[in-house]
Amino acid sequence: MSTRRFSFKTILGIVLTAIMLFPVYWMINVSLTPSKDMRKSPPSLFPVDVTFEGYSAVLQQQMPFLGTSLILGLGTVILTVAVAAPAAFALAKLRPRGAGLLNFLMLIAQMIPAIIIAMGFYAIYLGMGVLNTLPGLIVADSTIAVPFAVLIFSAFMSGIPDELLNAAKIDGASNWRTFRSIVMPVSRNSVVTVSLFAFLWAWSDFIFASTLNNGGALRPITLGIYAYIGNNNQQWNAIMATAVVASIPAAVLLVVAQKYVSAGVTAGAVKD
Amino acid sequence: MSPVNIGTALREVSPAVATADAVDTRVRRAAASTRWSAAAFLAPLLLYLAIFYAYPLYRNIELSLKAYTVRSFVQGNAPFAGLDNYIDVFTSPTFGPALSHTATFTVVSIVFQFGIGLALAVFFHSGFRLSGTLRALFLVPWLLPLIVSASTWSWMLNSDSGIVNAALTAMGMPQINWLTSPDWSLVAVLIANIWIGVPFNLVILYSGLQGISTDVYEAAAIDGANAWQKFWRITLPLLRPVSAITILLGLVYTLKVFDIIWIMTKGGPAGSSTTLATWTYQLGFGSVLPDFGPAAAIGNLLIVLAVVFGFIYIPVQSRQENQ
Numbered sequence: 395m396s397t398r399r400f401s402f403k404t405i406l407g408i409v410l411t412a413i414m415l416f417p418v419y420w421m422i423n424v425s426l427t428p429s430k431d432m433r434k435s436p437p438s439l440f441p442v443d444v445t446f447e448g449y450s451a452v453l454q455q456q457m458p459f460l461g462t463s464l465i466l467g468l469g470t471v472i473l474t475v476a477v478a479a480p481a482a483f484a485l486a487k488l489r490p491r492g493a494g495l496l497n498f499l500m501l502i503a504q505m506i507p508a509i510i511i512a513m514g515f516y517a518i519y520l521g522m523g524v525l526n527t528l529p530g531l532i533v534a535d536s537t538i539a540v541p542f543a544v545l546i547f548s549a550f551m552s553g554i555p556d557e558l559l560n561a562a563k564i565d566g567a568s569n570w571r572t573f574r575s576i577v578m579p580v581s582r583n584s585v586v587t588v589s590l591f592a593f594l595w596a597w598s599d600f601i602f603a604s605t606l607n608n609g610g611a612l613r614p615i616t617l618g619i620y621a622y623i624g625n626n627n628q629q630w631n632a633i634m635a636t637a638v639v640a641s642i643p644a645a646v647l648l649v650v651a652q653k654y655v656s657a658g659v660t661a662g663a664v665k666d
Numbered sequence: 667m668s669p670v671n672i673g674t675a676l677r678e679v680s681p682a683v684a685t686a687d688a689v690d691t692r693v694r695r696a697a698a699s700t701r702w703s704a705a706a707f708l709a710p711l712l713l714y715l716a717i718f719y720a721y722p723l724y725r726n727i728e729l730s731l732k733a734y735t736v737r738s739f740v741q742g743n744a745p746f747a748g749l750d751n752y753i754d755v756f757t758s759p760t761f762g763p764a765l766s767h768t769a770t771f772t773v774v775s776i777v778f779q780f781g782i783g784l785a786l787a788v789f790f791h792s793g794f795r796l797s798g799t800l801r802a803l804f805l806v807p808w809l810l811p812l813i814v815s816a817s818t819w820s821w822m823l824n825s826d827s828g829i830v831n832a833a834l835t836a837m838g839m840p841q842i843n844w845l846t847s848p849d850w851s852l853v854a855v856l857i858a859n860i861w862i863g864v865p866f867n868l869v870i871l872y873s874g875l876q877g878i879s880t881d882v883y884e885a886a887a888i889d890g891a892n893a894w895q896k897f898w899r900i901t902l903p904l905l906r907p908v909s910a911i912t913i914l915l916g917l918v919y920t921l922k923v924f925d926i927i928w929i930m931t932k933g934g935p936a937g938s939s940t941t942l943a944t945w946t947y948q949l950g951f952g953s954v955l956p957d958f959g960p961a962a963a964i965g966n967l968l969i970v971l972a973v974v975f976g977f978i979y980i981p982v983q984s985r986q987e988n989q
Contacts, residue, residue: 403792407800408800417822424821484708489704499715509924509943510962513950517722537719620929630821633821
């Protein structure tokens with residue numbers, strides 16, 4: 395009897411997951427639907443007449459956008475880790491005055507709506523002439539990730555045993571040397587978590603891209619999709635094909651790094 | 667050890683419990699030099715915060731207090747306007763509806779995200795074959811770029827060719843103009859937003875459930891409690907601190923939701939899905955002639971709202987940490 399309940403729950407779980415993921419399935423289905431069937435009523439539940447015209451449109455039109463997003467994501471990761479990791483080490487291990495206040499500021503900073511930061515950035519970038527540039531957008535995107543990164547890093551680094559750091563000190567290592575050669579390698583897991591989220595957020599960003607980089611030559615994939623939607627002759631198979639391609643980082647992340655993802659979700663919410 | 671141990675998932679990755687007390691004497695002697703080096707390690711972050719957080723926020727306050735036109739925005743010589751922008755915003759006919767849409771959107775989103783998330787967390791926590799894999803798959807909506815989710819929902823809710831209306835027709839129900847009717851546009855963006863937010867609630871509440879000792883359930887089972895009683899008498903009360911955190915974070919995050927609404931409806935039709943967040947974007951970036959002053963004023967209002975919830979959240983969260 396208990397085995398029967400066991401499998402009933404599994405079936406229910408599969409059904410619930412299928413319902414939850416239906417929009418994702420639908421995105422893939424529409425991306426493979428020929429334009430002539432797009433307005434068919436009712437729509438086909440399965441891709442009966444598979445076409446790759448949507449994906450060939452992606453290949454022809456969206457590659458520069460994808461490349462931009464890739465650079466954007468990597469740039470944001472590097473900037474975020476470079477700013478957050480040393481500071482988190484100081485907060486966790488060197489215990490400076492005002493550490494509590496800074497942690498508090500990090501929590502508050504995560505609550506400020508990006509749209510408001512974007513407006514301030516717009517005014518500043520306009521004056522500096524860095525609107526529509528990639529470095530400008532990288533800096534803006536990193537503001538989403540830096541407070542989160544500081545909190546994750548300092549939570550992790552405060553778990554590094556003091557004995558380990560003191561041993562290095564006795565051997566004559568400077569704080570910088572200790573940080574570089576011991577703290578960072580030991581903190582590999584948190585670096586992965588932070589990098590994954592920083593990349594994903596920069597890759598997915600729409601607010602900063604649409605306000606700070608709307609007229610630039612190098613625009614990210616989110617704006618590529620947005621421009622598609624705005625077109626009058628909406629090619630939904632191309633839109634959905636781009637959406638599928640834009641979802642690849644999220645999918646890769648989930649497959650290769652699921653434990654880091656859960657860690658990030660939980661930690662971002664409740665750690666300090 | 668706290669009865670509800672929410673950091674479980676993190677600790678799988680990081681054995682992060684501060685054992686701060688064991689400060690070596692040698693380290694203490696070097697206290698002064700440590701202070702300097704702490705300052706050096708912190709300097710990039712402090713500089714970063716000053717330039718990329720404090721200054722934009724300051725510019726935003728400045729924007730909201732001046733009467734900007736496109737021209738004076740570029741030249742930077744707008745006259746001081748005092749609170750005119752704020753008065754404009756409060757007396758605008760858009761203000762009332764935008765505020766009420768924001769409240770509806772936030773409350774309804776959170777009720778459903780939390781309710782569904784909790785039900786799923788309890789279900790997955792009961793443990794069955796494949797539960798780990800399926801729970802991981804549930805994260806997908808949360809990880810997708812918002813523009814992907816929003817455009818997929820746009821097409822699913824399309825009046826003529828959307829799968830949702832096709833399903834309604836198949837069930838003999840009338841079709842709904844989800845995105846083009848003022849009566850339904852807020853419902854449409856709510857559906858998409860709830861879908862996106864469920865995974866986050868599921869993950870946090872699930873890790874909260876993992877922290878509840880199984881002994882309590884065993885004791886209850888011996889006393890003859892049924893599943894329903896266990897849920898109401900044990901799970902829900904012991905999950906209260908985690909629930910409070912989840913809901914407060916939900917409030918803060920939902921207040922700033924902009925992408926989904928903007929991509930699906932642009933706040934329309936006729937302002938029927940305009941929230942404070944989409945309104946500020948509409949004024950600042952959504953039209954040919956930007957109106958930065960009022961846009962910044964609404965933005966500052968949003969910050970105040972978010973920070974108020976933030977101030978409620980932080981003590982709740984630190985109480986949870988210190989339990």
